[in-house]
Amino acid sequence: MASTGRPSTQAPLTLAFVWRVLRLVWNTDPTGTLLASVLLLMGACIPTGLLWASKNVVDGVAAGIAQPSEENLYRVLGWIGLMALLAISRELFQALAEYVNDGLGRKVEAHATLSVLAKAASLDLAHFDTPHFYDQLEKATREVGFRPMVLYRETLRGMQSLAALVAQAMLVVGLFPAALVLVLLACIPEMRFQFRGVARKFGLMDMRSPLGRRLAYYQGILTDGTLAKEMRVFGVAPWLLGHMRERLKTFLAEDRALASQNARLGLGGRVLSRLAYYGAYAALAMEALSGRLSLGTLTMGVAALQTLQLHLSSVLTSLSSAFEHNLFLSRYFEFLRLQPTLQERAPRVTPPRDIQQAVELRQVGFHYPGAEQPTLHDINLSLRPGEVVSIVGENGSGKTTLVKLLARLYDPSEGVMTLDGTDLRQFDPDEYRSLVSVVWQDFARFELSLRDNVLLGNEARADQLAAALRAAGLDDVVAGLPEGVNTMLGRAFEDGVQLSSGQWQRIAVARAFVRAAPLLILDEPSSALDARQEHDLFHRLRELGRGRAVVFITHRLSSTRVADRIVVLEKGRIVEQGDHESLLRAEGPYARLFRLQAAPYVDDLAAQETPAQPMLRTLG
Numbered sequence: 001m002a003s004t005g006r007p008s009t010q011a012p013l014t015l016a017f018v019w020r021v022l023r024l025v026w027n028t029d030p031t032g033t034l035l036a037s038v039l040l041l042m043g044a045c046i047p048t049g050l051l052w053a054s055k056n057v058v059d060g061v062a063a064g065i066a067q068p069s070e071e072n073l074y075r076v077l078g079w080i081g082l083m084a085l086l087a088i089s090r091e092l093f094q095a096l097a098e099y100v101n102d103g104l105g106r107k108v109e110a111h112a113t114l115s116v117l118a119k120a121a122s123l124d125l126a127h128f129d130t131p132h133f134y135d136q137l138e139k140a141t142r143e144v145g146f147r148p149m150v151l152y153r154e155t156l157r158g159m160q161s162l163a164a165l166v167a168q169a170m171l172v173v174g175l176f177p178a179a180l181v182l183v184l185l186a187c188i189p190e191m192r193f194q195f196r197g198v199a200r201k202f203g204l205m206d207m208r209s210p211l212g213r214r215l216a217y218y219q220g221i222l223t224d225g226t227l228a229k230e231m232r233v234f235g236v237a238p239w240l241l242g243h244m245r246e247r248l249k250t251f252l253a254e255d256r257a258l259a260s261q262n263a264r265l266g267l268g269g270r271v272l273s274r275l276a277y278y279g280a281y282a283a284l285a286m287e288a289l290s291g292r293l294s295l296g297t298l299t300m301g302v303a304a305l306q307t308l309q310l311h312l313s314s315v316l317t318s319l320s321s322a323f324e325h326n327l328f329l330s331r332y333f334e335f336l337r338l339q340p341t342l343q344e345r346a347p348r349v350t351p352p353r354d355i356q357q358a359v360e361l362r363q364v365g366f367h368y369p370g371a372e373q374p375t376l377h378d379i380n381l382s383l384r385p386g387e388v389v390s391i392v393g394e395n396g397s398g399k400t401t402l403v404k405l406l407a408r409l410y411d412p413s414e415g416v417m418t419l420d421g422t423d424l425r426q427f428d429p430d431e432y433r434s435l436v437s438v439v440w441q442d443f444a445r446f447e448l449s450l451r452d453n454v455l456l457g458n459e460a461r462a463d464q465l466a467a468a469l470r471a472a473g474l475d476d477v478v479a480g481l482p483e484g485v486n487t488m489l490g491r492a493f494e495d496g497v498q499l500s501s502g503q504w505q506r507i508a509v510a511r512a513f514v515r516a517a518p519l520l521i522l523d524e525p526s527s528a529l530d531a532r533q534e535h536d537l538f539h540r541l542r543e544l545g546r547g548r549a550v551v552f553i554t555h556r557l558s559s560t561r562v563a564d565r566i567v568v569l570e571k572g573r574i575v576e577q578g579d580h581e582s583l584l585r586a587e588g589p590y591a592r593l594f595r596l597q598a599a600p601y602v603d604d605l606a607a608q609e610t611p612a613q614p615m616l617r618t619l620g
Helices: 015-028 030-066 070-122 131-144 147-175 177-223 225-233 237-289 295-336 399-406 429-433 450-455 459-471 475-480 501-515 531-544 557-562 580-586 589-601 612-619
Strands: 359-366 376-383 388-392 414-419 436-439 519-523 549-553 565-570 573-578
Touching: 015 030, 015 070, 015 147, 015 295, 030 070, 030 147, 030 295, 070 131, 070 147, 070 295, 131 147, 131 177, 131 295, 147 177, 147 295, 177 225, 177 237, 177 295, 237 295, 359 399, 376 399, 376 573, 388 399, 388 557, 399 519, 399 549, 436 501, 450 459, 450 501, 459 475, 459 501, 501 519, 501 531, 531 549, 531 557, 557 589, 565 580, 565 589, 573 580, 573 589, 580 589
Parallel strands: 388 549, 388 565, 436 519, 519 549
Antiparallel strands: 359 376, 359 414, 565 573
16 A cells, blocks of 8 residues: 555544444454353443442432331442442442453453564565555554454443443433433534544654654664664764654654644533533522432432433544554554455465476566666576576676576566476465575574474475485584573573574575475575685585575685586676586676686786686686
8 A cells, every 4th residue: 555645634534434343353263252251241230239229228218217117227228338339349249350451451462463474474475665664564553452442341341331321321311301301412522533633643654654653663763682782882872862862852852743632622611511511500409409319319410410421432532543543553454454465376386395397487577666667687597406596696686686686586577487387476475485495695694492403494494404414514513502502692582592693504505405395595695604614515505406406696606616507697687697617608797707806816917828727727
């Protein structure tokens, strides 16, 4: 959904929307929802019973004063006993309802939060390339923790108050109908003021979302241990804190202005409501003075008026609160309606377990959402099992983007990609990705145990953990950890051990190896490794790639000699393909890059008849 630049406050308070939220609560815990509803609604009946019993006590006392009798005394005591029983029952129902609601609220919060996280995890990378998506995510996660349960409670409380309101209204209308009309009419301005205040609050919060995200980002920078060195060396904290103070001052000023405006409007509505109440009170008093109402009936009528106004105010508050939560939760439901951008093509088929022929790209082009220029043009490439392919090129040539397409994190903007002749769009994205294992250049560092870092929940491959660690050259690291593979990594949790960048990168390599996917992709897998570790890794690729299609990206062209084929990218196009020797002989972009890197290791390339040969012997 495209952003219009201004937040919408027009989400209607509809029964359909409220029902959707109630259904969310019901689906989370049907038994708890039913029990909480029954307890609250039962409590709504008690105030009317108390009023009726109070009337009979007053009339009984008045009759006893006029004509004392033992029978009348017992009758009054019986009504008082009933009032005590009703009051105790109300407290019991309220305590039980609070207990049930507390547990239900925790379940709803967990369910709703997990639904947002699950939706975010199901979306493809194209969503994460736009600021608007992060605004949507922030709005959904900000509100989902408490608002569904609050809206549920307000709905039940509103129903409870409405039931009690109807009961009190029946008492008042039987005594003096005009009083009821006066009180009900006076509530209309108050309701309008409350709804307008809620809409203004929502509009302010909605427009603040991008700036709120920026403040959260600054806060993350200030508290992120991985950034602590640069923060302190460059003295960044005062600069960031200054930005935060200025923005927070603006937020506070906006909040004060909104609160002041809402308070003025709310005061006017409450004044009208109180005037209506005391006008109705005066009318009842005049009826009693004229002899048309008994003292007990007057007492009941005044109490009914008080309770009527109390429940009327409660209903208005519940409606206003429901309107507020409706507005904010509309962002939650909008987020849940987001759909992946990856295309599907019928008929849907199950991908093979292994690559039999090849993964092919034919005339593939790609541009990122919102980008003016394409990143890849006219890519034609085949990746066959048992073949090791190296992709090289300068920064910005499209190498990592090509890897993202191979992992089907994006669909190509042009052309087609196939696996064994079948369009990738006919496969479920997750099923296809199960065939792919990737070491990313910006690999993840999970603050989990070493075992969990490598397996990531894939317990079916636990028997291959030791082999993957060995293949990644981590035997010495495991031997030095206090709890072996069960040692927590990082400093976020107790007893965590911090590793070097090279060790973290080898863990990412082990993570890719343990999956045993038929398409293995390594994007700069040695950028944090020393020369010996890099040499060992690339010379294992031939063994590890047996039966797999292996693709690796590297800037260190000395490593490409292990590849069967080298693909050279330049400005998003394939400009050369071939093995190491043939590309050197071609004297094209690859040869120029290779000589540029090799120059520090040879004395005089220009004096050599075949410039690459002495260098190859040196590097070999």
